[in-house]
Amino acid sequence: MRPDTLALHTGVEFCPHTGAASVPIYQTSTFHWSDLDQPPDFDYARSGNPTRAALERAVAELEGARHGFAFSSGMAAITGALLTLPAGSHVIACEDVYGGSYRALTQVFRRLSIETTFVDATDLDQIAHAIRPNSRALYLETPSNPNLRITDLSGAIQIAKAHGLMTIVDNTFMSPYLQNPHQFGADVVVHSATKFIGGHSDVIAGVATCQDDALASEIYLIQNGFGAVLGPHDSWLLLRGLKTLPLRMRQSQESAARIAAYLQQHPKVQRVFYPGLPDHPGADIHRRQARGPGAVLSFDIGGANEVREFSKRLRLPLFAVSLGAAETILSYPARMSHAAMPQSQRDHLGISDGLLRLSVGVEAVEDLLEDLDSALHAL
Structure with a gap:
């Protein structure tokens, strides 16, 4: 389907139990187990919530991904993806990056012995020359914030794949409607869903999507283990925002x-x-x-x-x-x-x-x- 149609038909457009035209807000912290030997699909709301699950499916569909994750903020989504890296990793990042991402990479992840080299990612040679034996990820924004510099996604991702680097692309400025980095081979796509996905200045949220099952398990481990999850009402607000994106x-x-x-x-x-x-x-x-x-x-x-x-x-x-x-x-x-x-x-x-x-x-x-x-x- 074309993006305009897909925004309204992601497979979660109505409640499967009642036919309601809006996914319900499951405002609950826990779920009843009817059988000890058969755990329910949802057992504790940090680990999963039906409203959040619907949003995660919808965002994954729009980004052309297999897996979606909803976080409590854009920075939680970004750091959630980066926390899949082992200690001692080296990250290559575009130099004209959002200030919050710069702060996280230089002040937070440095404490975990994860070092970052910032390069002009519009020059693919600089990406290639920055790669070290312990390089594990390439972090990009295109267009970048705030000078809207453009990185060749296909070229940059090819370099990353040739050296075994995970590629993370912040797609906030474009939204899933205008750009889909997974099409070019990006491993993880992140958004500050506070922005275009929400669209009404009334929610703080972040989302991440990926294709690989093993990587999805790692991101879920961080999401569930650190607990920076999106609440059901905020998830519902994003579902509503997606319809008019x-x-x-x-x-x-x-x-x-x-x-x-x-x-x-x-x-x-x-x-x-x-x-x-x-x-x-x-x-x-x-x-x-x-x-x-x-x-x-x-x-x-x-x-x-x-x-x-x-x-x-x-x-x-x-x-x-x-x-x-x-x-x-x-x-x-x-x-x-x-x-x-x-x-x-x-x-x-x-x-x-x-x-x-x-x-x-x-x-x-x-x-x-x-x-x-x-x-x-x-x-």
């Missing part, structure tokens, strides 16, 4: 393309980062591996003073951490998503004090453009 993504992406084109020609804007622009580095690669440029763009307006004035004058966007919601959200990476990253690393990556990230919502694009134009005109 295609509609939201199409509207937001169409508006993002118009806004990016507008910002690119504005004299107060120094640079725009958006895969839908013809001159965006890696735009051709992105078109080969994704079904669209997405709804997130970044742009530089000079410095912190300009950002302060600009954000004060905007009326419509929420000025906040996060992205992927029905409402437009403007973020300031240097103080929000990438605050955990040292200034020197931000400077190296071009995450300047004038850089803003815009996640375009489903408002009328004409209203958004008028609001942006008015705020820029005042600078």
Whole structure:
């Protein structure tokens, strides 16, 4: 089925027991055993819950995977995948990575003797040259956060497979609707489901998918053993969000393309980062591996003073951490998503004090453009 149809027909669209058009919220912590010798499918809600199981199946279907796992946050999903690595492992990661992922890799996993080398993953040679005898995983974002750099998934994954590395791809910016890294051989795909999958700024969640049965058992061991599981009500909210994911993504992406084109020609804007622009580095690669440029763009307006004035004058966007919601959200990476990253690393990556990230919502694009134009005109 096409993605638009699949979002509504993942096999969990109604309750198999009652025919209800919405999977019930099984708000329970435990389950009755009717027979000691025949344990039930669900026995304790940390280990499994029917509402969560329905979400996990739906996400796996959308990503083209065999197994899905729902975690209490995007970072729980990311760290859950990384915790399958043995102590002493070496990870290769794209250097322009989400600030929370950077913090986990440099401050948390280092305590477990798991070391990370950050490379410019848009240059496949850098990935190959970073491989060591103890390298065990390649961690990627494409498009990356916040400058939307594009990594050739097929090429990078081929290098990883040739050296026995597990590949983990954060697919949050694209959502399962626009990009499916498993198609290119990715071992694990992770999402901050708080973002486009949820889509309404009302839930914190993460998901991970994989193909391999043995790897799925390892991820489940971490999910169950560490207990960072998603609750039934939050699982239900994501199931509801998935139903409108295609509609939201199409509207937001169409508006993002118009806004990016507008910002690119504005004299107060120094640079725009958006895969839908013809001159965006890696735009051709992105078109080969994704079904669209997405709804997130970044742009530089000079410095912190300009950002302060600009954000004060905007009326419509929420000025906040996060992205992927029905409402437009403007973020300031240097103080929000990438605050955990040292200034020197931000400077190296071009995450300047004038850089803003815009996640375009489903408002009328004409209203958004008028609001942006008015705020820029005042600078």
